[in-house]
Amino acid sequence: MKTLGLIGxxxxxxxxxxxxxxxxxxxxxxxTQGNPPLIIHSINIELMREQNKEKINxxxxDVAQKLEQAGAEAIIICANTPHMTxxxxxxxxxIPILHIADATGKQARKLGLNKLGLLGNKPTMTGNFIPEVLESNYEIETIIPEVHCLGQAHQYVSxxxxxxxxxxxxxxxxxxxxNLLVKSGAEGIILGCTELPLLIKQDEVTIPLLATTDLHAQMAVDFILSKIN
Structure with a gap:
């Protein structure tokens, strides 16, 4: 098995x-007789709350380089928002960073989805680090809630x-x-927060839900087991 570095x-x-x-x-x-080789570096969440992009980058x-030096053959960032880096x-x-939007885009393509609604905290919904990858790599359009709803969504998440x-x-x-995103043309919904799938279940909606954490974790396993490079 390949060794994976986790930034958490x-x-x-x-x-x-x-x-x-x-x-x-x-x-x-x-x-269950074995388990994958993982190296975890946990960052203090206060760094993200400072919203100093240069400091965050x-x-x-620094952490990615330390994981590489420690023997990681790829890196996974254990949250949506830090993919801004x-x-x-x-x-x-x-070494490669396994991008959460690639995991999401591949699943969307399997399901034949071309337009996705994105839910999460405000930086995830308004940032380009997920939509840009989906558009450039998979030709998938991303839409988000109305501006006046972004703050409330962020409050619920954070x-x-x-x-x-x-x-x-x-x-x-x-x-x-x-429902509003569906009316705007969304064919599926990205649950861009680890906890959202615990709140909203697939049987409560009529379109596919793409839980980024689950898809990202599967991508990590595929790398560990050499199913992807």
Whole structure:
């Protein structure tokens, strides 16, 4: 098996979910008698809250280089939002970063989806690090909720979901956003937050839900087991 480096900490709840999923999915392939070689570096989430892009880029580059030096053959970033550092970090290291949007795009293509709604925190919804990859690599269009809804979505994600709080009020808000995105032409919905699949279930909506964490973890396992380069 190949050794994978994990950059976590934003949030640590998400990091645990990645670690759990990667081990479980690998176990389904090789049996529970073994587990994959993983190197984890957990970053203090306060770095992201400072919103200093140069400082964030520098930190992620430093961590990526340390993981490479430690023997990682690829890197996975255990959250959606920190993929904002991808374009800065990837050219400066010699191992691949497995991009969460590639994992999402490949699944969307399998399902024949051309237009996806994107839900998550505000930086994920308004940033270009997911839409740009989907557009350039898979010719998939991405749409997001109306501007006046972005702040409320962000509050639910950052103040409730990432803290383990799942309310009916939050569920109804996101179900409403999904319905509005469908009316705007979305053929599927990207659940761009680790906790969103715990809030919204596939049987509650009429279009495919793409849970980025699950798809990303499977991509990691495929790399570990040499199913992808």
């Amino acid at each position: 900490g934003t949030s640590w709840h998400s990091t645990i979910e990645y670690y759990k999923l990667i081990n479980e999915l690998t176990g389904k392939e090789i049996g 520098a930190k992620y580059l 991808y374009k800065y970090v990837q050219p400066k290291i010699n 103040k409730e979901l990432t803290q383990g709080l799942f309310t009916d009020k939050a569920k109804q808000f996101f179900l409403t956003q999904i």
